[in-house]
Amino acid sequence: MVTAVRPASTPARSRVADWRPVALIMFGVGWGANQFGSLLGLYTHRLHLGEGSVQAMFGIYALGLVPGLALGGPASDRYGRRRLALPFAACSALVTMVLMAGAAEPALLYAGRFLAGIVTGAVLAAGTAWVKELSPAAGTRLTALAVSAGFGAGPLTAALVAQWSPDPLVTAYLPHLVIMAIAVPLAFRVIETRPAAANAGGGRRGFRLAGVRRPGFRRWVLPVATWVFAAPVCAFTLLPAQVPVHHLPTAYAGLMTALTLAAGMAAQPVARRLETRHPRLLARVGMAGTGAGLLLAALMVQLGQPVLNAAVAILLGASYGLLLTYSLGEVARMAEPGELAGLTAMAYALVYAGMFAPVIMTELGRLVSIPILLTAAAGLALASLALVSRSD
Known part of the structure; x- marks a missing residue:
C-alpha cells in the first residue's frame, strides 16, 4: 500500500522515465546553495561582520561539499540514485531554515553553509548521474543548464527580495522553500535508473573510485575542473566588494551573480558545437576566456570602475559554462559501469x-x-590552458 508517509514506495508502474523532475530538484538545490552569495554585503552591514567572516561563510560551503560528494557519489552508484538524491533534496529546505535563523544567531550561518555543501554535494553527484541515465544523449548539457539556472536565479531573486522587503535576511530565503515544496514531490515519480540490487558486485569498486587514478582524469579533468568556479565566483563576490556601488548594492550583487551564471547558460549552444568538433575544444576556449576575464577583472579593480563588472561577469560566466560542460562530459566518457x-x-x-x-x-x-593577484591568477589559468592543449 502506498502512504503519504513513504512516497518513495510509489509503485514502479506509476513512475515515469522523465529527466525534468530530477533537473528541477537540481535547479532548486542549486538555488539554495547560491542564494547566500548576493547577501554577503547585507550580512556585513546588518550583523556587523567583517568581510573576511562573510567570505569564510561563503567558502565553508565547499568544505561541506567534500563529504557530500565523496560519500554521496559512490553511495549512489551502489545503492541507487533515488535513495540519495531525494532525501538530500528534501533536506535542502531544512538547511534554508537554518540560514533564516542565522539572522538572529550568526553562528548558525556557518552551520547552515556547511550543511548546504553536504546537501548540494549529494544531490549533484546522484542527480547528475540520474539525468545522464534518463537522457543519455543530452544529460550532461541538461545538468549544466539546470544547475546554472538555479545558481543564477537563486541569488538574483534573494537579492531583489532583500533589497525591497522587510526583514530581508529572513524573507530572502522564502522563495527557495516554495520551490523545494513543489520540486521534491514531483521527483518521487521518476524511475530508478540504477537499482541497488544490480550493484551488489560492483559497490566496492565504486567506493574505490579507480577512475581518479587514471592518466586521463589527471590530464584532462584536473587542470580544468579547478577553474570552473574559481574565476566566476570572484566576479560576483570579490569584485563588488573591491569596487562597490553605493546605490542598491544588494540588488547589484544579485544582478552580477545572475549575469555571470546566465552567461554560462547562454554558452551552452556554443558548448554543443565545440563538443561536436572535439571535446577538448571546450576546455581550450573556456580556459582562454577565463584568463582574459581575470585580466579584465584586474583592470577593473585597478581603475576602480564598477561598470566593467558586467563585462567580467559575462566573460567569466561564459567560460564557466564551457568548462562545467566539458568537465562533466569528460567524466561521463571515461567512467566505467x-x-x-x-x-x-x-x-x-x-x-x-x-x-x-x-x-x-x-x-x-x-x-x-x-590587481596583482588577479593577474597572477590569469597567468595560472593560461598555464592550465597550455597543459590541456599538450595533453591530446
Whole structure:
C-alpha cells in the first residue's frame, strides 16, 4: 500500500522515465546553495561582520561539499540514485531554515553553509548521474543548464527580495522553500535508473573510485575542473566588494551573480558545437576566456570602475559554462559501469574547491594588491590552458 508517509514506495508502474523532475530538484538545490552569495554585503552591514567572516561563510560551503560528494557519489552508484538524491533534496529546505535563523544567531550561518555543501554535494553527484541515465544523449548539457539556472536565479531573486522587503535576511530565503515544496514531490515519480540490487558486485569498486587514478582524469579533468568556479565566483563576490556601488548594492550583487551564471547558460549552444568538433575544444576556449576575464577583472579593480563588472561577469560566466560542460562530459566518457556518480562527485569536488578563491584573495590582499593577484591568477589559468592543449 502506498502512504503519504513513504512516497518513495510509489509503485514502479506509476513512475515515469522523465529527466525534468530530477533537473528541477537540481535547479532548486542549486538555488539554495547560491542564494547566500548576493547577501554577503547585507550580512556585513546588518550583523556587523567583517568581510573576511562573510567570505569564510561563503567558502565553508565547499568544505561541506567534500563529504557530500565523496560519500554521496559512490553511495549512489551502489545503492541507487533515488535513495540519495531525494532525501538530500528534501533536506535542502531544512538547511534554508537554518540560514533564516542565522539572522538572529550568526553562528548558525556557518552551520547552515556547511550543511548546504553536504546537501548540494549529494544531490549533484546522484542527480547528475540520474539525468545522464534518463537522457543519455543530452544529460550532461541538461545538468549544466539546470544547475546554472538555479545558481543564477537563486541569488538574483534573494537579492531583489532583500533589497525591497522587510526583514530581508529572513524573507530572502522564502522563495527557495516554495520551490523545494513543489520540486521534491514531483521527483518521487521518476524511475530508478540504477537499482541497488544490480550493484551488489560492483559497490566496492565504486567506493574505490579507480577512475581518479587514471592518466586521463589527471590530464584532462584536473587542470580544468579547478577553474570552473574559481574565476566566476570572484566576479560576483570579490569584485563588488573591491569596487562597490553605493546605490542598491544588494540588488547589484544579485544582478552580477545572475549575469555571470546566465552567461554560462547562454554558452551552452556554443558548448554543443565545440563538443561536436572535439571535446577538448571546450576546455581550450573556456580556459582562454577565463584568463582574459581575470585580466579584465584586474583592470577593473585597478581603475576602480564598477561598470566593467558586467563585462567580467559575462566573460567569466561564459567560460564557466564551457568548462562545467566539458568537465562533466569528460567524466561521463571515461567512467566505467558502476562509477559514474562517484567519478562525477570527484569532478564536482574539484569544481567547488574554486569557491575558496575569494577567501584566499581577500587574505592575500593584505599583503599584495588585488590587481596583482588577479593577474597572477590569469597567468595560472593560461598555464592550465597550455597543459590541456599538450595533453591530446
